[in-house]
Amino acid sequence: MVDRRGVLKGIMGTAALSTAPAVAADAPPGRRRNVLLLISDDQGLDAGCYGVPIKTPRIDRLAREGTRFTQGYAAVSSCSPSRAVINTGLYTHQNGMYGLQHDVHHQSLLNGIETLPAMLRRAGYATALVGKKHVGPDAAFPYEEELVPERSGIRDVRELAIAAASFIRSHDDRPFFVTIGYSDPHRAPVTYGNDRVWPGVKPTQYDPRRVPIPSHLPDLPAIRGDLAQYYESLSRLDAGVGMLLDDLAAMGRADDTLVLFLSDNGRPFPGAKTNLYDPGLHLPLIVRAPGVAPAVNDAMVSWVDIAPTILDWTGVAAPVAPPMSGRSLMSILGGGGDPARDAVFASHDFHEINQYYPMRAIRTRTHNYILNLAHPLDYPIASDVAGSPSWRAIAADPSIRLGQRTQTAYRHRPAEELYDLTRDPGECVNLAGAPELAAVKAQLAERLQAMRRATNDPWLEA
Known part of the structure; x- marks a missing residue:
């Protein structure tokens, strides 16, 4: 039998498999180690601490207090698959x-897949x-309590903070694992939920004429207005994060709680969400460990x-089968390096059920190699993006580009894509057929193929 742990450890770098817990930080004596997992919804690499000139002072403060990762990547740029990755340590495939x-x-985890809420409970x-x-399915996520159940367009960050604090107080005799699933800054039927004033939040509004425009988007009035609403939603999220962290400190639990803040996938704009390009995967990650x-x-x-x-922080053993495809970050918090973390992998199959477009990718510091397994198909546009002011403005004129990429190139993709990130950070010039990069492509393709074999990718050719 092949030892998949050994195979993966050799080929996957950052995705090398976790082993027995080896916690690197110390919690106060007599206290169990708590976990607060904060997941924003469709937030790109957009926060003041990441150099984007928007107002996110509480997230910025968390970054100053913890480890801010500059090269954090989702393993898929779609909501449910990404949340499943976060909770299982396994790629979506x-x-x-x-x-x-x-x-x-109606997609669900396979039978027998272990999740964080199940293991920690x-x-x-x-x-x-x-x-x-x-x-x-619900059985795979057996939280003791599900508070403020998901409702269409909920944006009440104060309600989320109050519910979380109440749960923590009421279980003071036990360690806690609490996940906060924000709705911001996901699109809402009306302006990202900015059509009303939410309790405890002073709205932060942005002038469309002065908003920062990501490089994958054209400069159009509709896009500027869309971004202004998106950034306002982000500032509301930031207020909610501040409320929660203030409550944690007031309860005296900040010094024994691991706090993780990240987004599930890229911003809900063309060229980002559902893509395996940088704007779809490169996201905020902040980890504050006592x-x-x-x-x-x-x-x-x-x-x-x-x-x-x-699991490393809590001292809970990881599953044996299937072994997790990730590796604990505890040993590199506080700025520690790890030469083995030289690449990340990505895996996409569907977004909506009628949007079949399986892709696999490996990204290093210098190159991004994408394998489009169903390349004869048109690349599908997620319905919330397709209905957005941004996409409608772009699609109205076929000559408008998404950054430097034509709409035709965006919708009709080749079997392979290879980008030189040092010269082409916008990932617009496909060098998959360039003779001078044949060796680089072959190396990345083989490394990706090895990962797929080691993880039993169902889309792998026989």
Whole structure:
């Protein structure tokens, strides 16, 4: 029998498998180690601490207090699959959450896949989900309590903070694992939920004429207006994060709680969400661990690393079969390096059930190689993006480009894509057929193929 742990450790770098817990930080004597997992919804690499001139002072403060990863990547740019990756430490093609979970899309984890709430609850943790869930089946996510159940367009960040604090107080005799699933800054039927004033939040409004425009979007009035609403939603999210962290400190639990803040996938704009390009995967990740000095870390890390990190911190053993595809970040918090973390992998199958477009990718510091397994198909546009003011303005004129990429190139993709990130950070010039990069492509393709074999990718050719 092939030892898949050994195979993966050799080929996957940042995705090398977790082993027995080896916690690097110290919690105060007599206290169990708590976990607060904060997941924003469709937030790109957009925060003041990441150099984007918007107002996110509470997230920025968390970054100053913890480890801010500059090279953090989702393993898939779609909501349910990404949340499944976060909770299992397995790629979407491994855990079975191939696409969205809700409504008619109805994707679910495969039988027998272990999740963080199940493992930590068995270990004696008080477990709660506050807000958005968007994963299934329910039996695989046995939270003791699900608070502020997901409702269409919920944006009440104060309600989320109050519910989380109440749960923590009521379970003071046990360690806790609490996940906060924010709805911001996901699109809402009306302006990202900015059509009303939410309790405890002073709205932060942005002038469309002065908003920063990501490089993958054209400069159009409709896009500027769309971005202004998106950034306002982000500032509301930031206020909610501040409320929660203030409550944690007031309860005296900040010094024994691991806090992780990250997004599930890229911003809900063309060229980002559902893509395996940088805007779809390159996201914020901040980890504040008691006893670890603040730092900025440029190691390449993946969302498959989140579950192993939480298990490492709590001392709960990781599953044996299937073994997690990630590796704990605890040893590199506070700025530690790891030369083995030289690449991240990505895996996409569906978004909505009628949007079949399987892709696999490996990204290093210098190149991004994407394998489009169904390249004869048109690349599908997620319905919330397709209905957005941004996409409508772009699609109205076929000559308008998404950054430097033509609409035709965006919708009709080749079997292979290879980008030189040092010269082409916008990933617009496909060099998959360039003779001078044949060796680089072959190396990346083989490394990707090895990962797919080691993780039993169902889309792998016989």
